[in-house]
Amino acid sequence: MKNLFRNILTVATVATLISGCSLAGLDLQENYDRVPHTVDPKIYKSTWQYLKDRSRGANSEARIFDRMMEAIEYSGIDTNEYKKPNRTFILLNNGAVTGTNFWGTYKINNKVATKWDDYPKEFVKNYLLYLIVEGQHDHFTIPALQTIEGNTLAPKGYWNQLPVGITSTSVFLPNPNSIMTIKVLNSSPSNTSDYPIVLNEVLNVRTSSIQATNGSIHVIGGVLTTSIPE
Numbered sequence: 001m002k003n004l005f006r007n008i009l010t011v012a013t014v015a016t017l018i019s020g021c022s023l024a025g026l027d028l029q030e031n032y033d034r035v036p037h038t039v040d041p042k043i044y045k046s047t048w049q050y051l052k053d054r055s056r057g058a059n060s061e062a063r064i065f066d067r068m069m070e071a072i073e074y075s076g077i078d079t080n081e082y083k084k085p086n087r088t089f090i091l092l093n094n095g096a097v098t099g100t101n102f103w104g105t106y107k108i109n110n111k112v113a114t115k116w117d118d119y120p121k122e123f124v125k126n127y128l129l130y131l132i133v134e135g136q137h138d139h140f141t142i143p144a145l146q147t148i149e150g151n152t153l154a155p156k157g158y159w160n161q162l163p164v165g166i167t168s169t170s171v172f173l174p175n176p177n178s179i180m181t182i183k184v185l186n187s188s189p190s191n192t193s194d195y196p197i198v199l200n201e202v203l204n205v206r207t208s209s210i211q212a213t214n215g216s217i218h219v220i221g222g223v224l225t226t227s228i229p230e
Contacts, residue, residue, distance in 0.1 A: 041209055041210055041211045042211040043210060043211065043212055043213075043217075044213065045212065045213060046082070046083050046212055046213050046214050047082045047083070047087075047089045047091075047212045047214055047215060047217055048079060048082035048083045050210075050212060050217065051065050051068070051069060051072075051082060051091065052069075055068065055069035056069070063094075064093045064094060064219075065091060065092070065093065065094070066094055067092065067094045067096075067097035067098065067116075068091060068092040068093075068094075068097065070115075070116055071092075071097075071116045071124050071127075071128060072128065074116045074117055074121065074124060075116075075121050075124040075125035075128055076121060076125060077125050077128050077129065081129070081132055081153065082132075082214075083214060084214060085214040085215060086134070086135060086136055086214070086215060087132055087133060087134060087135070087136065087214065087215040087216075088132070088133040088134075088135065088136055088137045088138070088150065088182070088215055088216045088217075088218065089131065089132055089133075089212070089215060089216070089217045089218070090131040090132070090133070090180075090199065090218050090219075090220060090224065091131075091217055091218070091219045091220070092131070092219075092220060093206065093219055093220070093221050095221045095222075096220050096221050096222055096223060096224075101222055101223040102223045103118075104169070104223075105168055105169050105170055105223045105225065106119070106162075106166055106167075106168055107166070107167050107168075107169065108165055108166055109165050110167065119166070120163055122163075123163050123166060126154050126155065126158050126159075127154075127226075129152065129153040129154040129155075130152045130153070130154040130159070130178060130180070130226055131152070131224070132152060132153045133150035133151065133152050133153075133180055133182070134150060134151045134152070134153070135148075135150060135151075136215050136216045137150055137182045137216065138197070138208065138209035138211075138216040138218070139184060139195075139197070139208065139209040140209065141216075142182065142183065142184050142197075144184070144186070145186060146183065147181050147182070147183040147201075148181065148182045148183065149179050149180075149181055150179060150180045150181070150182055151177070151178070151179060152178050152179065152180050154178035154226075155178065156176060156177050156178055157176055157178075158178060159174065159175040159176070159178050159226040160174045160175070160176050161174065168225065170223075170225055170227070171227060172225070172227055173227035173228065173229070173230065175226045175227065175228060178226070179228070180199060180200060180228075181199070181200050181201055181228055182197060182198070182199060183197070183198050183201075184196075184197060184198070185197075185198050185204070196208060197209070197218055199218070199220070199224055200224060200225070200226075200227065200228050200229070201228060201229050202225075202229065203220060203222055203223075203224050205218040205219065205220055206219050206220055206221040206222075207219040
């Protein structure tokens with residue numbers, strides 16, 4: 001009788017809990033076969049279209065490439081370069097340009113730049129060309145524990161020295177072949193950065209491996225110099 005009474009009490013308690021959930025508006029737990037979903041890295045547009053869409057929007061989130069678009073317009077670079085296939089594109093968010101980053105690193109006549117036209121057009125154009133790498137290099141293509149030496153579109157020999165009047169606050173090393181090194185870091189340097197793409201051995205990419213219809217996009221939030229540590 002004691003066991004019977006205990007069983008009845010247990011059933012009554014469970015029924016009360018179920019009733020309480022229903023009264024509280026909570027759904028009862030059901031069996032569910034979980035299907036994992038990952039964020040789609042594809043943006044279904046060219047790099048050029050992505051740049052335009054995120055540089056002239058109605059709010060700050062839609063204008064994260066404002067400063068880079070200003071550089072493109074000022075330098076006169078052929079915008080078709082952002083439409084050609086099988087390339088890796090390094091995009092500058094606004095923070096990568098202003099403050100102590102690009103404008104603060106590459107001083108003009110010993111002064112911090114405040115706008116792109118403080119620099120010679122050729123300098124800005126060749127820097128933008130340096131940010132375009134032949135071939136598609138990202139988390140999906142770079143072999144583990146390997147460093148890729150990518151050929152950029154910058155003319156060979158241009159980055160042997162800085163133009164007259166321009167100095168760098170970081171150590172400048174000649175890069176005669178205008179190459180860029182790209183690798184996947186075999187660790188997680190912080191709880192917000194798991195196995196990031198690393199450029200020229202020093203700069204971790206902010207947002208990596210975005211899949212455009214014509215290649216891969218990596219967004220950086222700091223200055224990327226053309227120097228490669230020896």
